[in-house]
Amino acid sequence: MSDIIITTGSITSAVRLKKRLNFLTHMNTAVIHTPTSINSGGCSYSVKTSLANLDLIKKLYNENKIVYKKIYSEDVINGESVFHDLS
Amino acid sequence: MIYLDNAATTLKKPLSLYPAVLKNTIINSANAGRGGHFYSMRASEGIYETAEAISTLFNIPSPEQLAFTPNATYALNYAILGLLSRDSHAIITQMEHNSVLRPIHKSCDYTVIKADRHGNIRLTDIKKSIRKNTKLIVCTHASNVCGTIMPIEQIGKLSRSHGIPFLVDAAQSAGSIPIDVEKLCIDLLAFSGHKGLMTPMGVGGLYVREGIKLNPIITGGTGSLSQSLTQPDFMPDILHNGTLNAPAIISAKKSVDFILKQTPQEIGKKEHFLASRLFENLKNMDNVTAYGSFEKGNHNGTVAFNVYDYDSVHTSEILNDKFKICTRGGWHCAYPAHQALGTEKKGAVRASFGFFNSVSDVAKLTDAIYFISKNKSFF
Numbered sequence: 001m002s003d004i005i006i007t008t009g010s011i012t013s014a015v016r017l018k019k020r021l022n023f024l025t026h027m028n029t030a031v032i033h034t035p036t037s038i039n040s041g042g043c044s045y046s047v048k049t050s051l052a053n054l055d056l057i058k059k060l061y062n063e064n065k066i067v068y069k070k071i072y073s074e075d076v077i078n079g080e081s082v083f084h085d086l087s
Numbered sequence: 088m089i090y091l092d093n094a095a096t097t098l099k100k101p102l103s104l105y106p107a108v109l110k111n112t113i114i115n116s117a118n119a120g121r122g123g124h125f126y127s128m129r130a131s132e133g134i135y136e137t138a139e140a141i142s143t144l145f146n147i148p149s150p151e152q153l154a155f156t157p158n159a160t161y162a163l164n165y166a167i168l169g170l171l172s173r174d175s176h177a178i179i180t181q182m183e184h185n186s187v188l189r190p191i192h193k194s195c196d197y198t199v200i201k202a203d204r205h206g207n208i209r210l211t212d213i214k215k216s217i218r219k220n221t222k223l224i225v226c227t228h229a230s231n232v233c234g235t236i237m238p239i240e241q242i243g244k245l246s247r248s249h250g251i252p253f254l255v256d257a258a259q260s261a262g263s264i265p266i267d268v269e270k271l272c273i274d275l276l277a278f279s280g281h282k283g284l285m286t287p288m289g290v291g292g293l294y295v296r297e298g299i300k301l302n303p304i305i306t307g308g309t310g311s312l313s314q315s316l317t318q319p320d321f322m323p324d325i326l327h328n329g330t331l332n333a334p335a336i337i338s339a340k341k342s343v344d345f346i347l348k349q350t351p352q353e354i355g356k357k358e359h360f361l362a363s364r365l366f367e368n369l370k371n372m373d374n375v376t377a378y379g380s381f382e383k384g385n386h387n388g389t390v391a392f393n394v395y396d397y398d399s400v401h402t403s404e405i406l407n408d409k410f411k412i413c414t415r416g417g418w419h420c421a422y423p424a425h426q427a428l429g430t431e432k433k434g435a436v437r438a439s440f441g442f443f444n445s446v447s448d449v450a451k452l453t454d455a456i457y458f459i460s461k462n463k464s465f466f
Contacts, residue, residue, distance in 0.1 A: 009312075009321055010120070010151075010309075010311045010319070010323070010324045011135075012150065012151050015131055015132050015135040016135065016149075016151060031132070041315050042312045045123075
């Protein structure tokens with residue numbers, strides 16, 4: 001199963017999102033430095049988790065329980081990461 | 088030595104803090120919010136956890152609205168210089184510290200609300216001073232000179248009803264007076280960590296209510312939006328320039344946890360009790376004058392006093408040299424406050440109690456002041 005990357009604007013927002021997700025769902029998450037190909041405007045931070053959590057994350061977002069910018073899937077093709085916007 | 092200069096900084100801290108400072112200096116000295124490696128991430132999460140604890144303490148809706156600063160002075164400057172322009176008008180009180188007075192003075196036209204001889208101000212005076220271009224009302228929560236507590240909730244409600252941002256300087260109240268930014272209608276809260284919050288030095292902060300936009304007065308690296316030549320406009324990055332003091336901020340959580348456990352109410356009650364006891368002792372002493380709002384009861388753990396018309400710096404020096412008691416003489420970076428109290432010529436001696444002081448400290452200071460008041464040979 002591939003991963004998804006949920007982008008935020010800052011390290012503070014990313015840590016907050018990670019803690020919110022852990023509190024609400026106990027899903028396995030990690031804060032990462034946003035890959036350069038999907039950041040907008042320069043450095044930022046994101047939360048990485050399994051693609052299996054996508055529907056739940058969107059549901060929480062729609063219920064205003066979490067905040068993020070975008071969601072990308074991450075696949076590795078020929079050794080390179082390829083991202084698709086799933087927002 | 089007996090330490091009674093807690094209004095400047097608390098010397099004694101919760102025991103849990105000391106090993107945390109050592110530990111975090113060793114394991115959390117990486118640069119938070121810079122890069123994505125293990126140590127940076129761990130430091131970032133540690134800083135966030137301290138922000139969460141402080142948010143709980145002040146009922147801040149989201150830790151993202153809290154920025155860490157080196158101290159309260161920086162926080163106040165970020166708020167004042169970030170909100171005001173030359174055509175603005177601001178309202179402050181006579182009891183403010185220079186960390187409010189100086190940035191206000193260089194920013195715009197302003198009205199100073201006069202205080203009485205006990206440091207109290209009148210809400211009606213603030214109300215009458217509001218103009219069309221009033222962009223900010225600033226008030227210290229408690230005077231750093233005589234400990235008088237200001238009517239923050241009433242000022243907050245007044246400010247909110249006029250749509251004017253309200254900035255509170257909580258340098259003398261954070262940790263020892265309950266602060267609820269929602270209930271008190273506080274839009275911006277500046278605080279220092281090393282005083283009542285009993286954190287290491289180098290920790291302060293500014294809460295900015297969501298929707299209030301500051302112009303950044305310092306710009307630089309924030310670890311976000313790196314391709315832009317302009318500063319991020321969102322909290323806390325708009326104020327998080329350069330490297331944060333991660334070891335101190337992360338360790339500060341131990342102090343805040345201690346305060347949350349003891350509660351600001353109980354800490355304040357103890358400091359209030361010690362200060363009241365000293366005030367009562369001094370009130371009955373010949374040739375000694377004590378200042379502050381003790382009759383009304385709205386004061387914290389700070390007492391200002393003078394012996395005869397002696398130089399307050401010299402009295403403080405005698406207390407240090409002969410009696411091993413640490414106090415602070417002079418004008419305490421708040422000259423207008425001394426004008427209100429009538430101590431503008433010689434300043435005053437300030438004894439400020441903290442959570443770790445005891446009744447025995449009050450007794451020893453009382454004895455020392457009595458001895459000085461009976462022996463003019465000291466001067």
